[in-house]
Amino acid sequence: MIRRPYGLFIDEEACWGCRACEVACQQEREFQEGPFLWVWEDGPRLSGEEAHFQYRVTVCRHCDDPPCQRSCPEKAIWQREDGIVILDKEKCTGCGICEEACPYDAVKMDPKLGKASKCDMCFERVDHGLYPACADNICMAHCIYFGRPEEVSTEMEMKRKRRKRKEGL
């Protein structure tokens, strides 16, 4: 049974698309790997007076019963009790099956290493009481949260209400 004391959450509505999180992720790995999250553009679309343009962030959701884990023939992907899904690079052969299996597009092949790569929520940092690199307050929008799911969702909701949202945002 997975007990989730914490998680990584992104409020996409607040994201400005600056992509500092991607570079923070790479810096944490001394630019040898990553990034393990990707910011992309949704839009722009204009329909009459309605303008839509927002950023989305793709990152591992650390699912319950992760499809990537189930799909891996090498058993290179495992899940900790706190829910963090980890890919063991030593065991990975680079077959790419997990990339196909992930419904969120959050697993990518690293062409340099010839292996799969994905976010591990900086579990070693977390175990040392450090925020994951992307969630360590680098985000100018403060839209990357690491914390207890219920606390994060309360805070996110509060901020959303305060922002005077235009319809259709």
Place this chain on the structure above:
Amino acid sequence: MEGFRYSNVEREMEFRGYDQAVKSHCRMCHGGCGVIVLLKDGVVRKILGDPDCPINRGTLCSKGLASIKLLYHPERLLHPKRRIGPKGSGKWERISWDEALDTIAEKILHYKRTCGAESIVLGYGTGRENEAVIYRFANLLGTPNVLTAGHFCYGPRIAASIVTCGSIPVADYDNHPACIMVWGNNIVISNPDEYKGERFSQALDAGARLIAVDPRLTRIAARADIWLRLRPGTDVALALGMARVIVREGLYDKEFVENYVHGWNPFLERIEPYTPERVEEITWVPRDKMVEAARLFATSKPAVIQWGVAIEQQNTSSDANRALLALLAMTGNIDVPGGQVLYTPPKIRTVSEFGAHRMLPEEQRAKRLGGDRFRLAANFAIINPRFVWEAILEERPYPVKMLFFISSNPLLTRANAMQVRRALEKVEFMAVCDFFMTPTAELADIVLPAATWLEMDYIGDFWKRHGYILPRRKVVQVGEARSDHEILNDLAHRVGQGDHWWPRFEGALDWILEPMGMTWREFRDRGEDLRGEVVYRKYERRGFSTPTRKFEIYSTLLEKWGHDPLPQHREPPESPVSTPELYRSFPYILITGRRLPGFFHTENRQIRPLRRLHPEPILEIHPDAASKEGIREGDLVLVQSPRGKAIFKARLFEGMDPRIVSAEHGWWFPEEEDPSHGWERSNINMLTSNDFDHCDPAMGATPVRTLLCRVSPWEKTGRPE
């Protein structure tokens, strides 16, 4: 979360075995953000945001986070070099600092003796916190010619603000503006002056209303309560139209206007023709939207305008700045909490004092290139670049023989790149100080290796107008790189300016801080920012620092210098309205220079994690226009103006009027070994104009943001050749 703390330095050190942590101040753009640098065995391993820094509060951008990749880049210039083949041959030899600086000093003294100090032009690009030392050196040398981006970036804001109200009013995000009008600015992506995106973002999260003025749909525009999609280059008409609505509806601050504004009645006369109907016709902004935005801005108290460089790179540069200042003043938002504040620095020597402008002899000042034409610029020691190129190529009004560029890549960044190229090829002697062998550096005689922000001591944000200063501390030394400040301090001694400089540049930092009774080391070791006292409504006691002591909506100084004292709309030099003939063969309005994460003008294209964010030069084109021209997503397209051409990759972009296309600036290809590094292929300045008649009449700003072009598919596939 419990037990967790942002930028937890102690735990970071424990976790990775870092053995040193140094607080400093990033300068991957103009400067601004506080950082903590973590090292192991003398090597920088990680950059963290400093949560105590008032500018960024711990947040950082992609550039700051990739600083290590600049610092230790394998291709960085790490020692001085001398060219040993023809210009552009890429043949260089390593020389010592003494040899390099002695050669430069010898050339300076030679040209000063034979052609006059004015034949030597010093230059920098956008401000890299080296402005004060470069001006000091030039003024003491006796040359009035410092070639900067100041004619069309920040300079117009500063100059227009100073003549209008004594200093530049900065948005006071701390005190909850109720409305933010973002005008031609993308503060969350660009490298804004003064405050960075974090404060803006927080102000929105706190509930500020948002108006966006931008021809392109940015995320800011998408989040805005009102988005005004103006025709490029019509900012002044839009602002004056809003001013007229505010007056007509009695929404202006009568008390402020009566007591503190100079020239209200002539201003009313000036704005009278800007009726909503006429403004709609000029700007393409539906009148109801314009009126609605004017009302929202005028009735939200306090309100701010976040503006930037886009309106400055137009032929209406100074008037656009002045029109926005007028909007702020008439709505009573100047120098009030949460409005636009005239901050004062701590009690230190100012940038202007350090720049030694008073030491430039009057007869030399009179020789400032273009000084009698662009008089607003000349009064702020700013020149239009074309004068320099012409002085080299045609030796008019006198020959320029030597260029010394520090952190500048004019081949990519200045209008009419072909003319720049010809001038750089012809100039007798050129020295360039930079991080890499840029296309400009490849044409130099001597190149010098510049220190990054991690290799220098400096008083960060010394030149900014938010009132803060922050210590930038030298953390490491890589190769023989030296800071621009140390280089000029050393060179000054070699050309006989020694009496006005210091044995080491640290002496200069002491001198700047002296009025506060603090030395550089004390400031550095204190490790915190310092801010001048924040006092609001200073005008109530002492008026504004203008000739009339009032807020000069009608500028007496511009009038004195022979320029229009009131803002007015002028058509862009090329537009469907001003050049309908040309528009038939060049049927798109080309806007340029939208800001991209990771780059800073021409910089960072060799820094892999940043180039990864945006690998190729992009032209945005509306899907309707693309289909008309037979262009598909990802196609290579040829963009042409009456002056030149460049190649970009097409990106279909629905977020702007189909009559507009948008191209990026600053593109070159450091990965190409040929010394030209593909400088002209995707260089948008191959297309831009620097005709004097096209420039802003007071500031000489080149209108690189608005011109006409045509687009067509580029037949070849693969990499653009």
